[in-house]
Amino acid sequence: MADLVPYHDRDGQIWLDGKLVPWRDAKLHVLTHALHYASAVFEGERAYSGEIFKLTEHTQRLVEGARTLDFEIPYSVAEIDAACRDVVKANGLVDCYVRPIAWRGSEQMGVSAQQSKIHLAIAAWSWGSYFDPAERLRGIRMTHAKYRRPDPLTAPAKTKAAGLYMICTLEKHRAEAQGYADALMLDWRGHVAECTGANIFLVKDGALHTPTPDCFLDGITRRTVIGLAKSRDIPVHERTIMPDELSSFSECFIVGTAAEVTPVREIGEHNYQPGRISETLLTDYMAKVGAKV
Ligand code: PMP
Numbered sequence: 118m119a120d121l122v123p124y125h126d127r128d129g130q131i132w133l134d135g136k137l138v139p140w141r142d143a144k145l146h147v148l149t150h151a152l153h154y155a156s157a158v159f160e161g162e163r164a165y166s167g168e169i170f171k172l173t174e175h176t177q178r179l180v181e182g183a184r185t186l187d188f189e190i191p192y193s194v195a196e197i198d199a200a201c202r203d204v205v206k207a208n209g210l211v212d213c214y215v216r217p218i219a220w221r222g223s224e225q226m227g228v229s230a231q232q233s234k235i236h237l238a239i240a241a242w243s244w245g246s247y248f249d250p251a252e253r254l255r256g257i258r259m260t261h262a263k264y265r266r267p268d269p270l271t272a273p274a275k276t277k278a279a280g281l282y283m284i285c286t287l288e289k290h291r292a293e294a295q296g297y298a299d300a301l302m303l304d305w306r307g308h309v310a311e312c313t314g315a316n317i318f319l320v321k322d323g324a325l326h327t328p329t330p331d332c333f334l335d336g337i338t339r340r341t342v343i344g345l346a347k348s349r350d351i352p353v354h355e356r357t358i359m360p361d362e363l364s365s366f367s368e369c370f371i372v373g374t375a376a377e378v379t380p381v382r383e384i385g386e387h388n389y390q391p392g393r394i395s396e397t398l399l400t401d402y403m404a405k406v407g408a409k410v
Pocket of ligand 1: 161277311312313314315316334335336337338339372373374375
């Protein structure tokens with residue numbers, strides 16, 4: 118922990134409300150609506166060899182997520198795409214993570230914030246494997262989460278709204294405190310849903326099984342992996358998966374922009390052996406994004 122370089126104190130440039138500013142100047146006031154009321158939505162993107170993978174899909178999701186939170190980002194998708202590319206270039210990055218975030222400002226402090234200004238910032242930084250690279254290829258160990266993904270009638274469950282990550286941080290911390298890398302979350306009905314920052318796939322008899330994304334993020338990586346599986350003639354079943362089925366699968370892996378394709382060797386009492394299908398899709402995904410495994 119001693120050598121942590123805090124994110125507010127780094128060199129580089131951040132795009133803030135229309136222009137690049139020195140990294141340390143990209144600040145906001147403590148009386149910002151988003152900080153108190155979670156009126157913020159963000160993206161997580163990765164650039165490989167200088168190109169942001171599926172950039173426009175990420176930007177569209179950001180803009181639509183903001184609309185779901187009842188605000189309009191004051192930039193077009195094309196302008197946001199260009200700004201993301203500018204940030205990568207201005208920081209001299211080639212392989213990196215990109216984090217756009219849109220939020221309600223400080224004009225009003227209270228639940229109502231109809232007059233608040235909408236801000237957009239985009240930062241980028243070098244970021245290697247989301248999980249310990251040694252552990253990643255052997256498969257990570259996951260535990261079971263206590264909190265559940267909410268009913269879409271309870272929260273805007275299918276967006277990357279900041280507020281939805283409150284339970285993800287709690288579960289990730291609880292998992293890490295017990296020596297696990299992540300936690301499997303069920304949804305509000307008790308169906309298998311996803312992890313704290315990635316979607317899940319399970320393998321049985323040569324076929325992929327993944328939960329239907331009706332109350333959690335239908336990840337861009339998830340959709341990419343489904344496409345890769347189909348082009349290999351691996352059958353894909355998007356369906357309700359119950360927790361008591363977890364022992365019936367042979368392989369498991371999780372997918373997301375940050376996690377990429379990460380095999381899982383354990384979910385609580387269930388053990389998996391990262392095998393042919395996980396390895397094939399991991400290799401195919403890394404080839405598709407233009408990265409090396
Ligand atoms: N679920 C959650 C909760 C996430 O945070 C992420 C990462 N954005 C994903 C799934 C995977 O989404 P994507 O593949 O679009 O990164």
